[in-house]
Amino acid sequence: MGVRGLQGFVGSTCPHICTVVNFKELAEHHRNKHPGCTPTIVVDAMCCLRYWYTPESWICGGQWREYFSALRDFVKTFTAVGIKLIFFFDGMVEQDKRDEWVKRRLKNNREISRIFHYIKSHKEQPGRNMFFIPSGLAIFTRFALKTLGQETLCSLQEADYEVASYGLQHNCLGILGEDTDYLIYDTCPYFSISDLCLESLSTVMLCREKLCESLDISLADLPLLACLLGNDIIPEGMFESFRYKCLSSYTSVKENFDKKGNIILAVADHISKVLHLHQGEKKLEEMLPLGPNKALFYKGVASYLLPGQKSPWFFQKPKSLITLDKQVLSMSSDPESKQGVPMCTDPEPKQGVPTCTDPEPKQGVPICTDPEPKQGVPMCTDPEYKQGIPICVDPESKQEVTLESKQGVPKCTHTEIKQKLPVGADSEFKLEAPMCIDPAIKQQDLMHMEPEVKQETLVSDPEILKVARAHHVRAESYLVYNIMSSGEIECSNTLEDALDQALPSQAFVYRPVRQRVYSLLLGDGRDGASTCPTVKEWFVYSGNPLRHPDLVRPLQMNVPGGTPNLKLLWLNQEPGMQVRRLDALLGCLDLSSSREELQAVENPFKALCCLLIYLFVQVDTLCLEDLHAFIAQALCLQGKSTVQLVDLQLDYIDPRAVQLGSLLVRGLTTLVLVNSACGFPWRMSDFMPWNIFDGKLFHQKYLQAEKGYSVEALVEQNRSRLTKFHALKSVVCKACVKENRRIVSKQHWRSHQPGRWGRQGSGSHRTSSGYSRAGQGQHWRDQGPGKR
Numbered sequence: 001m002g003v004r005g006l007q008g009f010v011g012s013t014c015p016h017i018c019t020v021v022n023f024k025e026l027a028e029h030h031r032n033k034h035p036g037c038t039p040t041i042v043v044d045a046m047c048c049l050r051y052w053y054t055p056e057s058w059i060c061g062g063q064w065r066e067y068f069s070a071l072r073d074f075v076k077t078f079t080a081v082g083i084k085l086i087f088f089f090d091g092m093v094e095q096d097k098r099d100e101w102v103k104r105r106l107k108n109n110r111e112i113s114r115i116f117h118y119i120k121s122h123k124e125q126p127g128r129n130m131f132f133i134p135s136g137l138a139i140f141t142r143f144a145l146k147t148l149g150q151e152t153l154c155s156l157q158e159a160d161y162e163v164a165s166y167g168l169q170h171n172c173l174g175i176l177g178e179d180t181d182y183l184i185y186d187t188c189p190y191f192s193i194s195d196l197c198l199e200s201l202s203t204v205m206l207c208r209e210k211l212c213e214s215l216d217i218s219l220a221d222l223p224l225l226a227c228l229l230g231n232d233i234i235p236e237g238m239f240e241s242f243r244y245k246c247l248s249s250y251t252s253v254k255e256n257f258d259k260k261g262n263i264i265l266a267v268a269d270h271i272s273k274v275l276h277l278h279q280g281e282k283k284l285e286e287m288l289p290l291g292p293n294k295a296l297f298y299k300g301v302a303s304y305l306l307p308g309q310k311s312p313w314f315f316q317k318p319k320s321l322i323t324l325d326k327q328v329l330s331m332s333s334d335p336e337s338k339q340g341v342p343m344c345t346d347p348e349p350k351q352g353v354p355t356c357t358d359p360e361p362k363q364g365v366p367i368c369t370d371p372e373p374k375q376g377v378p379m380c381t382d383p384e385y386k387q388g389i390p391i392c393v394d395p396e397s398k399q400e401v402t403l404e405s406k407q408g409v410p411k412c413t414h415t416e417i418k419q420k421l422p423v424g425a426d427s428e429f430k431l432e433a434p435m436c437i438d439p440a441i442k443q444q445d446l447m448h449m450e451p452e453v454k455q456e457t458l459v460s461d462p463e464i465l466k467v468a469r470a471h472h473v474r475a476e477s478y479l480v481y482n483i484m485s486s487g488e489i490e491c492s493n494t495l496e497d498a499l500d501q502a503l504p505s506q507a508f509v510y511r512p513v514r515q516r517v518y519s520l521l522l523g524d525g526r527d528g529a530s531t532c533p534t535v536k537e538w539f540v541y542s543g544n545p546l547r548h549p550d551l552v553r554p555l556q557m558n559v560p561g562g563t564p565n566l567k568l569l570w571l572n573q574e575p576g577m578q579v580r581r582l583d584a585l586l587g588c589l590d591l592s593s594s595r596e597e598l599q600a601v602e603n604p605f606k607a608l609c610c611l612l613i614y615l616f617v618q619v620d621t622l623c624l625e626d627l628h629a630f631i632a633q634a635l636c637l638q639g640k641s642t643v644q645l646v647d648l649q650l651d652y653i654d655p656r657a658v659q660l661g662s663l664l665v666r667g668l669t670t671l672v673l674v675n676s677a678c679g680f681p682w683r684m685s686d687f688m689p690w691n692i693f694d695g696k697l698f699h700q701k702y703l704q705a706e707k708g709y710s711v712e713a714l715v716e717q718n719r720s721r722l723t724k725f726h727a728l729k730s731v732v733c734k735a736c737v738k739e740n741r742r743i744v745s746k747q748h749w750r751s752h753q754p755g756r757w758g759r760q761g762s763g764s765h766r767t768s769s770g771y772s773r774a775g776q777g778q779h780w781r782d783q784g785p786g787k788r
Helices: 006-012 023-033 045-052 062-079 095-123 137-147 159-169 207-213 217-227 236-249 257-272 291-304 462-473 480-484 511-524 567-569 578-590 592-599 605-618 624-637 642-647 655-677 695-706 718-736 746-752
Strands: 017-021 039-042 084-091 151-154 174-177 188-190 202-206 329-332 368-370 400-402 441-449 488-493 535-539 551-553
Touching: 006 257, 017 023, 023 642, 039 045, 039 159, 045 062, 045 084, 045 174, 045 368, 062 084, 062 642, 084 137, 084 159, 095 535, 095 655, 137 151, 137 655, 151 462, 159 551, 188 642, 207 217, 207 257, 217 236, 217 257, 217 291, 236 257, 462 480, 462 567, 480 488, 480 511, 480 655, 511 535, 511 551, 511 578, 511 655, 567 578, 578 592, 578 655, 578 695, 592 605, 592 718, 605 655, 605 718, 624 655, 624 718, 655 695
Parallel strands: 039 084, 039 174, 084 151, 174 188, 488 535
Antiparallel strands: 017 202, 188 202, 329 441, 535 551
16 A cells, blocks of 8 residues: 555654654644644544454454454544544545555455465464454444444545545544555645554654655655655556666665665655756656656646645646546535534635644645636536536635546545435434435535546436435445446455365355345336346456456346335335335345245344345355354354453364355345345344354354254353244244255265365356346356456
8 A cells, every 4th residue: 555665665764754642642732722623533444454453363254342342442542532533434446546456356365375274284363464354344344433423434436535635624633544645645644553552642643744854855746756656556667667767876875775765765866856957847758758658647646636736747737638627526514514523724824734843734725716617527526417516615705616636536525414314324323324415515625526537327316326425425335336326346355265165255145136236226116137237346256367347237136016216215204115125125135035034033133044044045055053153153142241252262263164254244244235225224233243243253153063062052051042043043944945945964965965066167257147046046156257
């Protein structure tokens, strides 16, 4: 993540850039300087996940109760000293960064292979040096933070730009993360999560001004330096020969510095002593070997420009560059909302850049006003909006605001609107979902977008798309807006054993569910998926080189009364609609025939039963012992404290149980998608793993079931649990029998199966649209990776 080699350079070559600070003291200073304004830290949550996940066990599927407790302690510590936290999560992968995303996923595959090799060799969890975050951690962290009453936002692109913009525009105390891009953005101070001591609230602040001083360049040169070194947009190898040319002519090579450190010094020296001589006179392509990469390079530099900022290196726009035209994008914020962060800007904004001696910006948000409106994209940047909506910074002046453009992805980082969504706002999250359908919204926060590139959406209804986007931005849904707006989704690595040919990848197991969701979201209420567009899936599984996305067709749903349209599911508040929403949810899982049995199951086990029925029908290598372990751990979890779960010790680690744990957790994330798409018929808390799943506890029950423990022993001799166990088992088994799936014990399975099925290879190239099980879905064995 971030700028190549810069993290190591800062740590080894320029340690004076790092200053130890104390958040409690910084907050007190902020309150004295800005009375009435709450000190606020913007948190790049994706950077913090591995630091938040402190449980010792990570291999079994996740210690979710422990993790939730750790998040609660984190939030409490900052709240106790009067600091407000705003959490940002990545909402989608930008096309410019897809290659980098793929490279990391393939690297993760190799790491996972080493993890399973270690487990099979040592029958224990590897050390922390091989740590791999549990599946679904980012998704469930959003909901955990919302449950804790925190403001949690999901970006409409990768989050770092929106984090930097929010921090600057809201005069925040700083940014907490672990990404050297925050050293490049000209925004509020950047603090390291890896150096944070929660007990003392001290950490390291990385000062971009001191970095510039060390390199003898200006703040405006940092984006240029970052692109010449390589980042998530510019491949590291693109300017490799140029960097070595700089190094060969660099006269101040430090013998005690490493090679990478000297390269950074040499490139900075070239910017300072060579490029600056012609700045404003020559184009960058005349001074640098950009070649065919000119447009990409300009886009990379522009990606660091926040609203209102300009680069002195853009004295003349190249004709091929379309990303720097002035345009606008709204970040709507209701000034009366309790969730809003007060703006603390001086009455007379200074133009100075925030410095490290005072970690609070002295400047107001710079904006470029123009009394003559420029032509371009309407303010309310929803791609479905056809009418231009003027933006007025001052209701009296009626002047429109234009900003330097960054990328071709609309951004909406802080949407707070007085209207509330009629459905889907879970009360336990303490947040109300906004409904973005009023164009006459007072605009306060501004961001920018690329005007010439129109984003094609797969849904034509602007009202529905606005509702989907509102849920997305407020981190209340999962993948729904991505499917409807771009028709492209991704799923990162899962702890799956590529050599285990008996268990399928979760990408195949849950694909039929996703296909029915596509039909619901893109079919406009029509019964029939043939007219729906295909969806691009970037899902990681064994044998997938990720050179292209899988093109996956929607699958027709079987819902009583026909497939409902989204306006009915999402906006209709009539009492009977909740029944329709539940029917749609069960239809996505192809469980309509088991509706009555499932209705009798109490929460939170209803969602678990749905998932288990689906899993055991889809995966015919799951046995009765597996079912016993899944049910027993969910029941026993209800009576255990976090301390008891921490103290739980396992005899050994079984690789198959590791994969089963991850398979179930991915199923829970799939239920979040289905619930979001269907208008939230169930509470999101019903799918949260800290309520129904614990990795170590499941692993313990799995090992016990493998050894032939009785059901009484699995539920720890508890009569009440035993009764519930048999009731839940009965629901699952009866539903499976309806689908001609009889769940048998492993002993019976071994004696009747001549061999194990092989995992679907990557050589098949057919679109996933086949039918089985009475035309209602495709078994995982029959699924290819999709058309590429």
